[in-house]
Every structure is written in structure tokens, then in C-alpha cells.
Amino acid sequence: MPSKVGSRTAIRAISRIAVSGFKSIHTRQAIEIRPLTILAGANSSGKSSMMQTLLLLKQTLEAPYDPGPLFIHGPNAKFSEVKQMFFHSAGTSKSQLIEIELHVDGTELRLNYSRKKGRGYGWPAELVAQMERTAHGEITLNEHYGSEDIIKQFKGNTFWNPIISAKGMNQAEVIRNRCFLEAKLSPPGDLPVMKEIIHFLPGRPFISHLKEIIHVPGLRGNPERAYPVTAIGDSFPGTFEDDAASVIAHWVEVSDSNLDGLGEDLAHLGLTWKVHARAVNDIQVELRVGRLIRPKQGGASDLVNIADVGFGISQTLPVVVALLTAGPGQMVFIEQPELHLHPRAQVAMAEVLAKAAKRGVRVVIETHGSLLLLGVQSLVAEGILPASDVALHWFLRHPESGITTVRSAELDEAGRFGDWPEDFDEVALEAESRYLSAAEARIVGR
Amino acid sequence: MAKIRSRLLVVDASIARAAGDVSTHPTSRRCRDFLLAVREICHQIVMTAPIQHEWDKHQSRFARTWRLSMLAKKKLKILESHAQSSLEKRFPKVVIDPFILAIMEKDRCLVEAALLSEKRIASLDNSVRTHFQNYRDSLPELRSICWVNPGATDEDLCDWLRAGAPIERSRTLGYLAHRLEE
Numbered sequence: 001m002p003s004k005v006g007s008r009t010a011i012r013a014i015s016r017i018a019v020s021g022f023k024s025i026h027t028r029q030a031i032e033i034r035p036l037t038i039l040a041g042a043n044s045s046g047k048s049s050m051m052q053t054l055l056l057l058k059q060t061l062e063a064p065y066d067p068g069p070l071f072i073h074g075p076n077a078k079f080s081e082v083k084q085m086f087f088h089s090a091g092t093s094k095s096q097l098i099e100i101e102l103h104v105d106g107t108e109l110r111l112n113y114s115r116k117k118g119r120g121y122g123w124p125a126e127l128v129a130q131m132e133r134t135a136h137g138e139i140t141l142n143e144h145y146g147s148e149d150i151i152k153q154f155k156g157n158t159f160w161n162p163i164i165s166a167k168g169m170n171q172a173e174v175i176r177n178r179c180f181l182e183a184k185l186s187p188p189g190d191l192p193v194m195k196e197i198i199h200f201l202p203g204r205p206f207i208s209h210l211k212e213i214i215h216v217p218g219l220r221g222n223p224e225r226a227y228p229v230t231a232i233g234d235s236f237p238g239t240f241e242d243d244a245a246s247v248i249a250h251w252v253e254v255s256d257s258n259l260d261g262l263g264e265d266l267a268h269l270g271l272t273w274k275v276h277a278r279a280v281n282d283i284q285v286e287l288r289v290g291r292l293i294r295p296k297q298g299g300a301s302d303l304v305n306i307a308d309v310g311f312g313i314s315q316t317l318p319v320v321v322a323l324l325t326a327g328p329g330q331m332v333f334i335e336q337p338e339l340h341l342h343p344r345a346q347v348a349m350a351e352v353l354a355k356a357a358k359r360g361v362r363v364v365i366e367t368h369g370s371l372l373l374l375g376v377q378s379l380v381a382e383g384i385l386p387a388s389d390v391a392l393h394w395f396l397r398h399p400e401s402g403i404t405t406v407r408s409a410e411l412d413e414a415g416r417f418g419d420w421p422e423d424f425d426e427v428a429l430e431a432e433s434r435y436l437s438a439a440e441a442r443i444v445g446r
Numbered sequence: 447m448a449k450i451r452s453r454l455l456v457v458d459a460s461i462a463r464a465a466g467d468v469s470t471h472p473t474s475r476r477c478r479d480f481l482l483a484v485r486e487i488c489h490q491i492v493m494t495a496p497i498q499h500e501w502d503k504h505q506s507r508f509a510r511t512w513r514l515s516m517l518a519k520k521k522l523k524i525l526e527s528h529a530q531s532s533l534e535k536r537f538p539k540v541v542i543d544p545f546i547l548a549i550m551e552k553d554r555c556l557v558e559a560a561l562l563s564e565k566r567i568a569s570l571d572n573s574v575r576t577h578f579q580n581y582r583d584s585l586p587e588l589r590s591i592c593w594v595n596p597g598a599t600d601e602d603l604c605d606w607l608r609a610g611a612p613i614e615r616s617r618t619l620g621y622l623a624h625r626l627e628e
Binding site for chain 1: 466468469471472474475478482485507508511512514515517518519520
């Protein structure tokens with residue numbers, strides 16, 4: 001399990017997300033993404049909504065055809081009507097705009113979406129504006145901008161102004177490329193083959209980060225006798241739960257050291273010591289797991305189909321495989337990593353998450369696990385996980401308006417979070433107090 | 447409403463044990479109410495190594511959850527063990543009875559922590575409180591310590607906590623000693 005080491009070097013990754021106008025998020029709410037980012041709060045408090053914006057962009061980029069500025073019904077996030085995405089609440093005006101703000105490596109990109117005006121065939125949402133901000137200034141693009149408006153944006157930017165001036169660029173147009181806007185700048189003239197053209201692609205630094213997000217959803221399906229063979233690469237389109245079997249099969253085939261890591265992590269979680277994958281036919285992979293938690297002499301082939309053991313393994317396997325297969329800077333978004341796990345394993349899960357975070361993976365978890373949080377606090381206090389690698393975000397929903405607010409906290413070196421509205425302890429105290437009072441009343445009355 | 451000033455309290459392990467021990471009812475209920483009020487009103491607790499050791503030995507599940515929550519919320523202040531008063535040397539000189547000395551020695555950590563912080567102790571142990579009171583002349587620094595008992599029916603400690611846990615003369619070891627003499 002994790003040893004005491006210092007923090008990692010700087011890694012390119014999504015470092016901040018801000019959202020407004022989306023579902024229960026009315027005004028701008030921002031969260032910092034650190035190697036281990038914990039989203040917590042009551043049910044329906046808006047935790048998933050924050051991350052759904054990234055998943056919408058991911059599935060828009062991954063769609064096999066151009067689905068418009070936002071692919072609203074995909075494998076990661078499902079809406080049947082675009083209006084479901086916009087904030088609305090009794091007593092508060094409906095949002096007209098959804099703003100998604102992303103930060104990667106000093107570059108900020110803001111995307112503004114509105115509902116399509118009017119009825120009829122076409123994209124349900126419209127990307128009305130996009131703003132890129134770097135150290136050189138801002139550039140805002142709008143699909144309706146004319147050439148002059150666009151050139152004006154570039155002239156106000158300390159990086160682009162000298163370039164377009166030197167090249168005499170004075171013609172421009174905005175082009176939508178799925179969920180991003182791009183600009184094409186050129187000098188005057190009518191002969192396109194002779195012209196030098198500049199393509200401004202502000203979405204490009206974000207595309208790989210978004211497509212490489214590994215999404216392990218909260219509903220991870222029933223254990224199957226065999227899983228479909230899926231493509232293995234740096235990115236995993238859609239949700240990850242069915243990809244885990246193929247990843248393991250690949251590790252078996254190439255004798256990847258991650259296979260040992262997988263066995264170690266699952267043993268640490270008290271689930272099994274070994275996982276093996278074998279092709280059943282050309283389209284399916286069978287997963288077999290060790291019957292015991294620890295290896296036993298002569299027990300190398302004491303394996304059973306994953307459908308023949310408890311839910312804990314089948315629900316946890318995609319989590320552990322995703323964390324092992326992800327590279328530095330790659331985001332792994334896991335909904336309820338503690339699902340179906342015994343309390344002891346919930347604490348141990350903190351170490352599995354921390355191990356990936358220390359490799360530079362951006363582990364974002366949505367959790368209700370007080371023991372998991374306590375496990376993270378312990379790792380920080382023990383010096384195994386740097387406090388600066390952890391971000392805590394608590395989502396609160398106003399009881400009347402339903403509006404989401406995010407309160408963030410930092411752990412100190414003792415693993416303490418101070419004034420953060422975490423209510424796990426409060427709930428535990430209330431429950432314990434309630435039971436003790438009831439027991440006392442029963443004993444006294446006897 | 448005026449903001450309540452957060453105070454540093456020394457909480458004896460007797461409260462930690464009783465809070466989850468249904469056999470001590472209604473003391474157990476009063477102890478839980480006291481601990482919940484401390485947390486809710488944003489007071490802080492002080493612990494030294496001997497106090498932590500006593501808590502580790504005696505705390506109930508309820509008290510463990512409460513202590514963990516106080517720690518996470520930065521409301522638990524740990525005082526260095528080496529920061530000790532001279533009481534360790536002076537107790538044997540002024541307390542002749544070895545049985546009383548043993549009782550006072552056992553809870554010396556409470557008064558030391560109180561003297562190093564804000565002179566407020568909560569404990570269920572009335573007998574040791576009486577012993578400390580009886581040695582007020584030989585150990586005058588104890589006089590100003592406020593000693594409350596959450597298990598006592600007449601102390602209204604939730605109101606006291608809400609009032610900012612003031613050092614009311616009537617709750618100090620010095621005042622009680624005076625009253626006992628009368």
C-alpha cells in the first residue's frame with residue numbers, strides 16, 4: 001500500500017470546473033480538481049450535476065456523428081429534452097444560459113449554451129459564445145460574429161495581435177466543431193489556394209482531457225458470465241464498467257504488471273487475491289476470480305466465475321481497473337466507489353484511491369462514505385497522502401429554492417477540515433443518541 | 447444575536463464513558479446533551495496525553511464519534527505533554543492521606559490542562575472535586591478553576607454553554623470550598 005512520498009510534479013490536467021445555469025446550479029459554482037477530489041453532500045444536492053457538464057462534453061466529442069453543440073442523450077448523461085438541463089425553480093427566473101468553465105494548464109475556456117430558439121428540426125442547444133482566457137488576454141467567439149468582430153477580438157490579445165498584424169489577416173469566420181467554436185483567419189483576397197490561413201482552435205487543449213475521462217458510474221450492472229470485448233486504448237468512450245474485462249484480458253495477454261497491482265488492491269480490499277480473464281469466443285471475455293482473499297499453496301487455479309461471487313467484487317473491479325489503467329493527468333470520475341463494500345473495505349478503498357492520485361491520476365469521487373472520508377483523513381495525517389493533493393467539496397441544496405451551493409475545504413496536515421458543513425458525524429451522533437435514548441427508556445420502563 | 451465566544455474546556459473521560467453507558471441513565475443522557483451542546487455551540491476541548499490516554503481507555507462509541515468530529519472540525523486542541531505545572535511535586539507535600547493523594551493524582555491531568563488553557567473542567571467526579579476544594583489553601587491556583595458536572599441535575603450546563611461558559615464564581619473550586627466551610 002502507499003508509502004510516504006512527497007507531492008508529484010506538475011501534470012497537465014483539468015484543474016478547475018465552474019458551472020452555472022445547469023440543473024440545480026443557478027449561480028456560478030466552482031470546484032478545484034486536485035489529485036483526489038471528493039464530492040459529498042446529501043442526495044440530489046447537485047454533486048452529479050457538476051460532473052455531468054464534463055460528461056456532456058465528453059459524449060459530444062465521442063459521438064460517431066456530429067450531434068450538434070451538445071449531445072444530450074448519450075452513454076454518460078441522458079436528457080430527453082434540452083430544457084431539463086437548464087436551471088428552473090419556483091420563485092427564481094429560469095436560466096437562459098448554461099455556462100461551463102474549464103481550466104487546463106493556465107488556459108480558461110468558457111462555453112455558453114442556450115436553448116434553440118423556435119421549434120423544428122435542428123440541434124436542441126445552441127453554443128452562443130465561447131471565451132478563452134490566457135495570460136495574453138481573452139478571445140470571445142460567437143457564431144454570429146462578423147469578420148470585423150472576430151479580428152477585433154484577436155487584436156486585443158497580446159499573443160495574436162502581432163501575428164495577425166504581421167500577416168495582414170483581416171478576414172475571419174467562426175466555425176463550430178462539435179462543442180467548441182473555432183476561428184479561421186486569413187488575409188484579404190479571393191484565391192483560397194494562395195492564402196495563408198490561421199486556424200484558432202481554443203478547444204484543442206481540452207479535447208484529449210475530456211475524451212480521456214474514465215467514467216465509472218454509480219450503477220455498474222449485474223455481474224455477467226461473460227463481458228463483451230471492447231477496444232482498449234488511452235480513452236474509453238462511454239461508461240467504463242464493461243471495459244474492465246477487456247482491459248484485464250489485455251493485461252493477461254501482455255503479462256502487464258497492472259495484473260499484480262490489481263490482485264494486490266483487491267486483496268487489500270478483502271475481496272480476492274487474483275483475477276483472470278479469458279476469451280470465451282471472439283466477442284466475449286469471461287472473468288474468473290480467486291475464491292479466497294489470500295493466495296494459498298496449490299490454489300492458483302482455485303478460481304470461479306465472477307457471477308458466482310458476491311456483488312462486492314463485480315462492483316469494485318471497474319473502480320480498481322480504471323484507477324490502474326489511467327495515466328497521469330487523466331481524470332477518473334467514480335460515482336460511489338464504496339458501493340457494496342464492507343466498512344473495512346471502505347476504509348481500505350481510500351488507500352487504493354490515494355495510490356492512483358499519487359501517480360498523478362485525477363481521481364474525482366462522489367461519495368456518501370464517512371469511513372472512506374475518514375480513511376483519506378488518516379492517510380493525510382499519517383503523511384502518506386499530501387494534504388495539498390486533496391480537495392473537499394460539499395454540495396448543499398437550499399430546502400426551498402432547491403439551488404445548489406458548493407462549500408470547499410482543505411485538509412490540514414493533521415487531516416482536519418475545520419469549518420466544513422460535512423454532516424456524516426452529525427448524522428452518526430444523532431443516530432447513536434437516538435438509539436441510546438430509546439434503549440435507556442426501554443430499560444427504565446422494564 | 448450576539449456571537450457566543452468559543453471556550454476551551456477540559457472534558458473528563460468519565461463523561462466520555464457515561465455518554466454511551468445506558469446503565470447510568472439519566473446521567474448518560476445528560477452527558478450526551480452536554481457533549482452535543484459543546485459541539486453545536488462551537489466550544490473547543492483541550493486534551494493532553496494523559497487525558498487522551500484516559501479517553502482511549504474509557505470512551506464510549508458515542509464519545510469516540512464526538513471526539514473524531516471535534517478533531518476534524520479543528521475544535522480539539524492538543525496541549526504538549528511536557529508543558530506541566532508544578533503540581534506533580536507539590537501534591538505529595540500537601541496531601542498527607544495516601545488514598546486521597548492517589549485520587550487527586552489520578553485527576554491531576556485535568557487541573558493541569560485547565561490551568562494551561564481557560565480553567566474550565568467538566569467531570570462527573572464530585573468526590574475528587576471535593577478533595578481539590580479541600581486543598582485550596584495549599585494549592586491556591588486551583589481556586590479559580592471552574593468545575594462543572596454535566597450529570598448533576600441542578601447545574602443547567604446547556605444554558606451555561608450557550609452563555610459562553612463563563613467562569614461564574616459559584617462554579618469555581620474556590621467558591622465551593624468557601625461554601626462548604628460555611
